[in-house]
Amino acid sequence: MLKTSLPPDNSAALELAVAAVAAAMADPSRVKMLCALMDGRAWTATELSAVADVAPSTASGHLARLVDGRLITCLSQGRHRYYRLAGHDVAELVEQMMGLSWGRITPPETTAPESMRLARTCYDHLAGTVAVQIYDFMQAGGWLTADGSALTVKGREAFLAMGIVLKANPRRKACSACLDWSERRFHLGGEAGAALLIHLETKGWIRRVEGFREVTVTASGRRAIDKHFGR
Template sequence: MLKTRQLTADNTALEQAVAAVAAAMSDPSRVKMLCALMDGRAWTATELSAAADVAPSTASGHLTRLVDGKLITCLSQGRHRYYRLAGHDVAELVEQMMGLSWSRITPPETTAPKTMREARTCYDHLAGSVAVEIYEFMQADGWLEPDGSSLTPRGREAFLRAGISLSDKPRRKACCACLDWSERRFHLGGEAGAALFIHLESKGWIQRVAGFREVVVTASGRVAIVRHFTG
């Protein structure tokens, strides 16, 4: 009888915890904040209020709810306060929720040109369908940790063998999975993504279009990318 009562209590506690997490994520503004934090950076309340398109006073309440739900953490640095995801498990949950949600709706048709959907810059790294294919190859071949947060020893060796320079002490996130807005899948970001972009460009495999975000994959580049990164 005591064991049955304990199991019932444990089940109740688990159910309440699941409901609490679901409730914390149930507001669209809070979802926007979580999605913004998926880049791995720490954001200020002001930045998150802008990302969620709500007033600072409203954002404060949403942030409190997310902190209480243990989905984000608050970091104090001097007079400033920053917010970030509570851990990789939260990032994985958000990723899974995004994937599940996209499968339940008809994705909006993008108006972006085909060339931009294929290859473009995303800050200092490559985005578009080509970049997504490269990322998926790296994942399948064991170059990346499951969450894309870092290169594996196999991945670092492959980068060095290809002549892609990596810093031993990067000043930024060494590697990250960056959600591609046109493909709704991930491409490689962080220092590794930037280093890959520089390598592809230096080899003449991709070329920037002056004044635009589009990137042209050259004829030799298509052959090389298939051979080295998507084969």
């Protein structure tokens, strides 16, 4: 008989929780909503109904299911209600699910728009070809531990030299290797990934495309990325 390291009561609760998350995501319309929320913004029910191509009344039911599954949260501001992903762990789950799903599509390179493949947001950090190349440079240069779970001393010093200040005791993962769904390789996630995205945007090296996940790398950004990350 297969045994787990968890007590029987905790094991049963875990199984039910996993099934609940899977059930909450098991609908194409809800998946479209989750993917839209991957840009890190809060969206209204009307906006999400348009994204999912369903009637507002139908969207309300899907949103309620996602809220119940603790995948999204609802924020009230005046007369308006906004929905956003429940946290970084949910964003990581959605990104990994997208990467796994691409493996069932042939060929994936012809499916993803070139602009989204090049650079986009993955909730609160950078994804796409540019992000993967930055991660590869950091890994090869000894900025990251082998599993990408933390910056090395060299990596922290390099971040500080660029003017990127990291929190001493972040509430989330300090650093993580996030699987890029279009490139099938890793890009930088966690607190370090979020700090890098903010830095790139503050410097004017990237610009977000309003309402979309795509990110435009500016001319000065291309030069800066070449300088700092050896592209």
